[in-house]
Amino acid sequence: MSTPSNAPYHHGDLRRALLDAALLILEREGETGLGLRDLARAVGVSPAAPYRHFDGRAGLLEALAVTGFQRFTRAMADVSLSQPSDPLAAMGKTYVLFALNNAALFRLMFSPQLKRDNRPGLRMAADAAFATLRHVSGGDAPAGRIAALAAWARVHGLAVLLLDGQIAIQAGEDIDVLVSQIIENQ
Amino acid sequence: MSTPSNAPYHHGDLRRALLDAALLILEREGETGLGLRDLARAVGVSPAAPYRHFDGRAGLLEALAVTGFQRFTRAMADVSLSQPSDPLAAMGKTYVLFALNNAALFRLMFSPQLKRDNRPGLRMAADAAFATLRHVSGGDAPAGRIAALAAWARVHGLAVLLLDGQIAIQAGEDIDVLVSQIIENQ
């Protein structure tokens, strides 16, 4: 009975497996529903195994948020490659659609309790994301701090309101065009 | 030793006391840090006592959110009484300042997991709040759904970004005037 064939003692790439499974659980159950024991069960390891790869539950959430910012950065960088006619509007749409397609992850990225115990890794990932945001949007042209913040607020607010289901989608209304209309308004 | 003088068996107004203490803990520790046992300890009752007044932890959070929407509604209604020169901007400022002064409560009010198991009480309180929002802002004048949503998104996004500490406050910068500038931009 010594674990004969499959299920080797060492997993191989447990960290990656944990992150993948955690993302699934996160999007399905929300941040509260993501428990370390559930996660370990889902991957098929012991409850204490994740502690070898993450600094407790907070460490796992941080790692998830970091991957979130990396994807976000990539999505924003890809916008500039497509050479859109209106770069700012295109970026805004990408911003909102990223939030909608990665709801729980997006919320986690901006979670205040993660920001509180500010781990350097998360801070770096977030700074990198916002740096490409600035770079892609204005080409570092200082179009006014106020105007930039106003644009950011409108896009971020739209994302959050849609995410939380506060903006009621009317019958036959397409979210995509609604986002475009709101972003391009004024 | 039969609890001689103080600490009567019945508290008197435990529900109110629980809500007050819960608000304090909420703003100090965040939603995750608000536990029923902690709360009961803080008020000085047994761990099971809160269950007589709230439907478990979710019920407590719902009650807190309802009081939040009531305060929010009141704050918005007070704006119209002051007869400002620019009602929309004044309302926006009130919106953001309410969020900043009731950070955790504001987050709870827009919490998606509370909205999920949509309890009628919370839904009614939220609807009432948004109704006065519409009434005060435009006097029910349909200035265009898109424009209204855009304005809401900008204000809400500004609140959330400030709440999460994403908008860095520069040295010697006053949040109040920054909010005004961003809201009145465009």
Place this chain on the structure above:
DNA sequence: GGGCGCATGTTAACAACGCATACATATATG
């Protein structure tokens, strides 16, 4: 190549939590 160090995974235990049930007590009602 053989032996060993160390990363990796397991087991077991602790405290705290949400929650449900059964019980005690005070208030209100007939």
Place this chain on the structure above:
DNA sequence: CATATATGTATGCGTTGTTAACATGCGCCC
């Protein structure tokens, strides 16, 4: 005055995050 009901207590169950001690096997060094 008696009893019904609302309110708070006592206790126990199952789960969670976390830690410490133990087991295992991959890979490096001599």
